[in-house]
Amino acid sequence: MTLRLIQVGLGAHGLGIAHDVIVPSTDFIHVGLVDVxxxxxxxxxxxxxxxxxxCYTDYRKAFSEIEAxxxxxxxxxxxxxxxxxxxxxxxxxxxxxxxYTVSLEEAKELTTLAQSRNLKLMVNQNYRYFPTVMxxxxxxxxxxxxxxxxxHAQFxxxxxxxxxxxxxxxxxxxxxxxxHIDMIRYLTGRNMKSVVGRTWNQEDSGYVGDPHVQAVFEMDNGIPAFYVGSLLSHGEPSPWEGCWRIQCEQGSIHLEDLGQGHGVYVVNQQxxxxxxxxxxxxxxxxxxVLADFAxxxxxNREPSISGADNLHTMAALIATSLSSREGQRIMVETLM
Ligand SMILES: NC(=O)c1ccc[n+]([C@@H]2O[C@H](COP(=O)([O-])OP(=O)(O)OC[C@H]3O[C@@H](n4cnc5c(N)ncnc54)[C@H](O)[C@@H]3O)[C@@H](O)[C@H]2O)c1
Known part of the structure; x- marks a missing residue:
């Protein structure tokens, strides 16, 4: 059965997905479009x-008038x-x-609402499905x-x-x-327990919110995860999924360029x-992601990246911001 889809938002990203992913998909067909x-x-x-x-400019009207x-x-x-x-x-x-949303409270409310109506809610954390990341x-x-x-991850x-x-x-x-913070959870199979983070801006950046972030997470099995990220750095750009080193007991695993192009490398004890x-x-x-949603x-099962799962990513993000503002370690679990 092909599922009937209304798309809200036809900007740079939305239109790209519409053409490259939804139109060729056998799972979905567009039955309505919304953009102001x-x-x-x-x-x-x-x-x-x-x-x-x-085609609508008002999403409320579209949702109530179109069969989808x-x-x-x-x-x-x-x-x-x-x-x-x-x-x-x-x-x-x-x-x-x-x-998912811009506040944790909003995300929690939507997650509960979806669950109470047995509706599927999936967040497009598509980096989990990059071949390099998988x-x-x-x-x-x-x-x-x-x-x-x-x-260790940097971007x-x-x-x-x-x-x-x-x-x-x-x-x-x-x-x-x-x-990247969602990737830390995905790659380790763990949620964040605590964070010490700092976010900062620079003079005349043109941004209200901080474009630079650094964070040290403690995962719930005790291992640390170090992250540095910036969207306002001239010079050599990172790949979208960032550069990674997973330090293991007998060697290191990398997602970066160790001499033969960007990719996944293992380096043993020797x-x-x-x-x-x-x-x-x-x-x-x-x-x-779209195929899993369908x-x-x-x-009638939970999608692989459900709203409930994404609350842990949202909590880690908000905790990092809080830690920066308050100048102290934040226990991520307490926000859940
Ligand atoms: N998963 C990814 O890798 C990825 C990549 C890029 C963007 N995104 C996300 O996609 C979203 C859109 O990003 P974008 O780059 O396409 O932004 P954009 O500004 O190019 O497009 C946003 C669109 O929303 C429309 N819009 C604004 N208000 C509206 C309203 N009230 N009702 C209906 N439409 C309205 C605008 O007219 C515009 O066409 C953002 O949340 C962004 O974070 C995700």
Whole structure:
């Protein structure tokens, strides 16, 4: 059964996913489009072949008038909560872009609402499904070099922020570190217990929220994870998923360029270095997340990256911001 999808948000990212992922997918078909930009809406009506009668500027109207199964929310992040709440109240399953919401309270409320209505809510933490990241996870889980002892991740980029991003609180944490902090959880299979973090800005950056972040997490099995991330750094850019070193008992596992291009490497106790072939995946990135979302609806099970799961990522982000503001260690679990 093909599921009927309303898409809200047809900006740079939303339209890319519409064309590259949703249109070729056999799981979903667009039955409605929503965007406040009427020119964009008209353009998308043609290119996505959705009749103009099913194109709306008001998501509330679209949700109440169109017969649909699910909603894909790809609008600017500060609007995620209102639109997601309205979709759930209209009994629609939700596939939502990261960051889930911009506050933990909002995310908790939506998670409870979805659960109370037996609706599927999936957050697009698509980096988990990158071939590099899945290969790294596979190597860690096989314990080729013993147990992980600590994790180090870094990400540097110079990003021309969009107008909404320039006005956001916690810009770097919410818009970018959300991927890497979610990856720390995914790769270790653990949640954050505590964090000592610092976020900061620079003079005349043009951003309200801090573009730089550093954090030391203690995972709930005691291992530390170190993270540095910046969206306002000129010079050599990191790959989107960042550069990683997982220090294990008998050697190190890397996702970076150790001489033969960006990829996954293992280095053993003798210092012998091997670049590994990436796992061959049937579907990757957003294709894989969307397919899992469809399956979760059909099988009436939790999606792999549910709202409930993502609360742990959200809590780690908010705790990092709190730690920076209060100048002290924050127990992430207490926010849950
Ligand atoms: N998963 C990823 O890797 C990834 C990558 C890029 C962006 N994103 C996320 O996708 C979301 C959108 O990002 P973008 O880069 O496409 O932003 P964008 O600014 O290019 O597009 C946002 C769109 O939302 C529309 N919009 C604004 N208010 C609206 C409203 N009230 N109702 C309906 N539409 C409205 C705008 O007109 C615009 O077309 C953000 O949450 C961002 O964090 C995720």
């Amino acid at each position: 930009d009427t020119d964009r809406l008209e353009l998308c009506s043609n290119s996505l072949q959705v009749t103009i009668e099913h 199964d699910a909603v894909f929310i790809a609008v600017i992040s500060p609007l995620h909560y209102d639109i997601c709440k309205c979709a759930l109240e209209n009994d629609l399953h939700v596939y939502i872009e990261k960051p 290969t790294l996870k596979n190597v860690i889980d096989r314990k080729l070099l013993g147990e992980p002892m600590f994790v 540097y980029y110079f990003h021309e922020g969009k107008p909404y991003q320039r006005q956001m609180d916690n810009y770097m944490l919410m818009e970018m570190a959300v991927h 210092g012998e270095r091997e670049k590994l072939a990436l796992l061959e995946l049937e579907k990757e990135s957003v294709h894989a 399956e979760s609806i059909r099988e």
